[in-house]
Amino acid sequence: MTFGDELARIRDAGLLRVLRESGVDRWVTVEGRRALLLCSNNYLGLATHPALADAADRAARTYGVGAGASRLISGSLPIHTELEARLAALKHTDAALLFPSGYHANIGAITALVGRGDAVFSDALNHASIIDGCRLSGAAVHVYPHRDVGALESALRDSNARRRLIVTDSIFSMDGDAAPLADICVVAERHDAMTMVDEAHATGVFGPSGAGLVEALGLHGRVTAQMGTLGKALGCAGAFVAGTRELVDLLVNRARSFIYTTALPPPVIGAVIAALDLVEREPERRERLLRMSADLRHRLGTLGYDVGEGDGPIVPIIIGDTAKAIGMSRELLKRGVYVSGFGFPVVPQGHARLRCQISAAHTREHLDKAISAIVDVANG
Numbered sequence: 001m002t003f004g005d006e007l008a009r010i011r012d013a014g015l016l017r018v019l020r021e022s023g024v025d026r027w028v029t030v031e032g033r034r035a036l037l038l039c040s041n042n043y044l045g046l047a048t049h050p051a052l053a054d055a056a057d058r059a060a061r062t063y064g065v066g067a068g069a070s071r072l073i074s075g076s077l078p079i080h081t082e083l084e085a086r087l088a089a090l091k092h093t094d095a096a097l098l099f100p101s102g103y104h105a106n107i108g109a110i111t112a113l114v115g116r117g118d119a120v121f122s123d124a125l126n127h128a129s130i131i132d133g134c135r136l137s138g139a140a141v142h143v144y145p146h147r148d149v150g151a152l153e154s155a156l157r158d159s160n161a162r163r164r165l166i167v168t169d170s171i172f173s174m175d176g177d178a179a180p181l182a183d184i185c186v187v188a189e190r191h192d193a194m195t196m197v198d199e200a201h202a203t204g205v206f207g208p209s210g211a212g213l214v215e216a217l218g219l220h221g222r223v224t225a226q227m228g229t230l231g232k233a234l235g236c237a238g239a240f241v242a243g244t245r246e247l248v249d250l251l252v253n254r255a256r257s258f259i260y261t262t263a264l265p266p267p268v269i270g271a272v273i274a275a276l277d278l279v280e281r282e283p284e285r286r287e288r289l290l291r292m293s294a295d296l297r298h299r300l301g302t303l304g305y306d307v308g309e310g311d312g313p314i315v316p317i318i319i320g321d322t323a324k325a326i327g328m329s330r331e332l333l334k335r336g337v338y339v340s341g342f343g344f345p346v347v348p349q350g351h352a353r354l355r356c357q358i359s360a361a362h363t364r365e366h367l368d369k370a371i372s373a374i375v376d377v378a379n380g
Ligand SMILES: Cc1ncc(COP(=O)(O)O)c(C=O)c1O
Pocket: 101, 102, 103, 104, 106, 127, 129, 169, 172, 173, 198, 200, 201, 229, 230, 231, 238, 239
């Protein structure tokens, strides 16, 4: 089969995906149309903050634009160490280790923690990078039904694997709902299993200091590995895994997606440090974000839309049919609102949706505009 044949098959199945130029601020231009951006992970509005741009500039001039090598060769710079110390403090752990992206962090950590002869227990709606990490690890993979701690516990009970790892998103990327982390910790402790929590959509958003859901629930110290990303609420790029010093030392030695790749560039690191300063100094950003998200969820729910059970900045509107959800997303763009539509295979068959993502930079007027466009298109 040629590339063309394969692409034709994807197109015929209605699944062809193409790149569209957009932007990161509240208003973007997509396909020549000015639109309100409601599908960005820039939850705190930091990606365009001048303090981050200034910090990036200073770091580039001090250390260079690129790190020049992987961390284990000559790419480990003082600014990496400084950021890792900040992230460990934020996460209430001994240590943290940077990775080039959340995708790298998940595949690197999972494959370092489990391998052949071990078992990994993964929520059915975990992010693709977790799924890939599980597959790559060579461990036996047990996928438990979404948020079903009873099923997780019975799978753990049936397993006699050498090492067992439970891995879950904290806030699920497509549904915006939260994993039952407290119950997962109890079950893990009962069955002597390790836990890894992906806080991609919770870092900077939840918890008294913005560390994530683990902090919000007071579970730090009970989770083996806390993964967080730097490209979403923190507005930059990259990711990290936080835990004990031994865990981080093991990742340095075993996580291939950390070892065999160039270190994150200094301007990104400088900008992340500036973002952490803002997360610390301006808790009102995350408070406002959660208020606005609750408001959107409540208003859509009152209008009769199925918005799921989340409580963070990801607000899905379940449509069901893939073609319908994608069509609605197109119609919304025509009305100046950019919301992405997701269907199978990104979400399970029959659960296609529009996914709204709120930013602290959105105003009540922005939400009004989005809601009236959604109602308009739905009544279409
Ligand atoms: C839950 C989750 N984990 C991991 C990732 C990957 O992070 P990154 O974009 O930094 O690779 C994402 C999104 O991209 C995500 O939603």
